[in-house]
Amino acid sequence: MKTKRFFSLFLLMALFLSLWTAPHAAALDDPEVQAKAALLVDAKTGNIVYAKNEHQEMYPASTTKIMTALLVMEAIDQGKLSLTDQLTASHTAMTTGLAEDGSTANIQEGEIMTVEQYLTCMLVVSANEACNVLAEAVSGSVEAFVDAMNDKAEELGCENTHFVNPSGLHDPQHYTSAWDLYLITKEAMQYDDFMRICDTATATIPATNLSDARTLHTSNYLIGAWWSRGYLYSDAHGIKTGSTSQAGHCLVSSATRGSLSFISVVLGADRVTLDDGEIRTYSFYDTIQLFDWALDNFSYQSVLDSDEVIGEVPVTLSKIDHVTVHPAEEVEVLLPNDIHAEDLERNVVLEEPVEAPVQEGDVLGTLELRYNDTVYATVDLLAMHDVEASQLLTFWHNVQLFFQKTAVRVVAVILLILLAAILVWKLLLGRRRYRYGRSVGRGRSGGYRGRRRH
Numbered sequence: 001m002k003t004k005r006f007f008s009l010f011l012l013m014a015l016f017l018s019l020w021t022a023p024h025a026a027a028l029d030d031p032e033v034q035a036k037a038a039l040l041v042d043a044k045t046g047n048i049v050y051a052k053n054e055h056q057e058m059y060p061a062s063t064t065k066i067m068t069a070l071l072v073m074e075a076i077d078q079g080k081l082s083l084t085d086q087l088t089a090s091h092t093a094m095t096t097g098l099a100e101d102g103s104t105a106n107i108q109e110g111e112i113m114t115v116e117q118y119l120t121c122m123l124v125v126s127a128n129e130a131c132n133v134l135a136e137a138v139s140g141s142v143e144a145f146v147d148a149m150n151d152k153a154e155e156l157g158c159e160n161t162h163f164v165n166p167s168g169l170h171d172p173q174h175y176t177s178a179w180d181l182y183l184i185t186k187e188a189m190q191y192d193d194f195m196r197i198c199d200t201a202t203a204t205i206p207a208t209n210l211s212d213a214r215t216l217h218t219s220n221y222l223i224g225a226w227w228s229r230g231y232l233y234s235d236a237h238g239i240k241t242g243s244t245s246q247a248g249h250c251l252v253s254s255a256t257r258g259s260l261s262f263i264s265v266v267l268g269a270d271r272v273t274l275d276d277g278e279i280r281t282y283s284f285y286d287t288i289q290l291f292d293w294a295l296d297n298f299s300y301q302s303v304l305d306s307d308e309v310i311g312e313v314p315v316t317l318s319k320i321d322h323v324t325v326h327p328a329e330e331v332e333v334l335l336p337n338d339i340h341a342e343d344l345e346r347n348v349v350l351e352e353p354v355e356a357p358v359q360e361g362d363v364l365g366t367l368e369l370r371y372n373d374t375v376y377a378t379v380d381l382l383a384m385h386d387v388e389a390s391q392l393l394t395f396w397h398n399v400q401l402f403f404q405k406t407a408v409r410v411v412a413v414i415l416l417i418l419l420a421a422i423l424v425w426k427l428l429l430g431r432r433r434y435r436y437g438r439s440v441g442r443g444r445s446g447g448y449r450g451r452r453r454h
Contacts, residue, residue: 006187015196029337031293034282036268036353039178040290042255042298042334043186043261047376049294049334054179057160058267061242062103062126063181063250064168067149068134069123069198070188072115075138083116083193093132096142097165102128103219111210116350117198120205123198123215123240124125128167135166142166156183170244181390184264185239187254198238199223221284231284234289241283249283255291259300264290299400303341303369303377304331310381313364316428317389325350325381333369344369344376356389 017105030050035057040050048054075081095108105127107113113121118134121127135145142165149163158180164171176184186196205214218224219241221231235255242250248268255262265292269282304327312322335341350365358364 020122024331026287028297031289032285033266034269035266035286036264037178038267038286038290039182039265041182041186041255041263043189043263044300045334045377046186047195047334047374049262049298051178051314054147054265055160055177057175057177058250059170059174059244059245059247060168060176060181060267061250062128062243063240063242063252063265063267064163064166064174065122065126065238065242066181066188067132067152067165067184068131069119069194070146070184070191071138071152071186072119072134073191073194075303076115076193077191080309081115081137083114085115085117085398086112087115087118087137088112088134089129090136092142093136094129096132097167097169098128098132098167102167102169104129105205105216106211107133108210108428111208113205113208116193119193119197120200120203120216123194123365124203125217126241128169131166134328138331147407151393153180153184156180156187156276158183163365168242168244170246178316180312181252181265181267182263185265189239189254189263195238197261198240217403218254220251221281222251222287231288233288233291237296243283249281251283251370252329253287253291255295257295260295260298262291262294266290274406282407296339298334299337301341301343302330302332303335304367304379306330309384310367311348311350311365311376313350313383315358315387316355318356318358318387320356320387321379323354323358323387324384326384327367328363328380328382331369331377331379335371335376348381357389358387360384360386370447381430392432 033050037053037056038050039048039052039054041048064148072081075082086225089107089109091109094107099309103126105121105125107121107129115137117133118130122130122134130140139145139148145166146163150161153163153176158176160177161180162173162174162175164174196208201218204261205211205216207213220238222233222236223238225230225437233255235257237254238258239252239254249271250267250269251264253264254264255264264287266283266286269286271279271281273279306327306329308326309324309325312324315321315323331349347368347370348365349368354364355420360383362383363380364383367379367381368375369377400439
């Protein structure tokens with residue numbers, strides 16, 4: 001008997017230990033990123049998936065050219081330029097702020113190419129002189145174009161950005177941040193021609209008035225650099241490389257696989273020689289780590305239905321005392337695969353109460369979905385049906401509001417004072433008339449005897 005009890009106790013203890021030590025859903029570990037600053041954003045929702053020093057001021061090198069391309073695309077969109085317009089490389093464009101050892105497409109002074117060809121030289125092989133030619137075409141001068149760059153950065157909400165030139169050649173006052181560069185890139189990506197050009201691995205510039213045909217190979221190893229195949233990434237698209245001794249190696253890129261799409265920014269990365277002799281450029285290596293990590297461990301999940309009843313909002317001035325609310329839209333967010341919709345915390349803020357009439361679709365609150373410190377979505381809460389106002393309740397409510405007005409109260413007090421004064425005056429006057437009236441009457445009745453007859 002004792003043996004059976006001991007055996008049963010042993011089984012219970014074993015079961016308890018197995019439950020205690022059972023593996024739980026572990027938090028998703030962040031990838032190891034060597035670069036000084038990095039950012040990975042879900043292109044669909046704009047939610048940050050990974051961030052490291054994303055607001056720190058950094059030198060952007062040639063990733064600056066994304067802003068330059070954005071202003072050119074806007075000029076085309078506004079009808080100021082077209083991709084087929086022919087531009088001539090001026091003397092000032094070929095001599096203003098260029099470095100002898102900078103990136104170039106060997107454009108010569110007086111050479112004529114189209115806007116698209118200059119954009120191709122700028123975005124594929126990072127030609128600095130092409131930036132100046134395009135800047136003059138858009139703004140009339142490089143200096144005016146730089147002012148436009150800074151104005152656009154401010155318009156986009158960039159708070160840690162200041163441009164000095166359109167190419168990204170080093171200047172201590174030429175800086176941005178990973179977050180600001182993402183804002184600029186997101187805006188530029190709206191233009192199909194921008195993405196088409198910056199996603200080009202090899203391009204041919206036909207012969208011009210001063211040059212034979214040129215074949216350009218991208219500086220972006222992720223999309224097909226023929227001399228460095230180790231970083232080729234089939235899901236990558238564009239966008240722009242950059243490197244100077246002060247900025248280190250920089251890369252802005254995007255990747256799409258199925259329904260997933262990400263934008264990455266890596267700034268201040270090193271190029272090192274490993275023990276096995278491999279030369280590793282961490283701007284590409286870190287970007288691949290970020291893309292692999294996100295594409296393998298995240299997915300879109302539906303976390304909120306638009307017809308779901310979230311709560312009730314009290315209603316006054318109506319025979320119906322409440323109205324139910326629902327989300328303004330169905331919400332689908334990108335979540336780590338080990339987090340599910342039911343794991344999200346719901347923070348509901350409702351107006352209390354609201355006055356009738358209420359119309360279906362009125363915004364009566366908000367719902368925030370978060371997990372730990374990350375807010376995944378914020379959505380308006382709408383009234384599900386109309387609520388009519390009661391005429392009687394509305395009338396009495398308006399009467400109360402009328403008498404609550406300061407001016408009305410002042411007038412009412414004045415009227416009460418006047419009324420009181422009139423009552424007092426009448427009371428005093430009435431007393432005087434009564435007293436003096438009786439006295440006069442007695443004198444007359446007692447003093448007049450009538451004419452004496454003889």
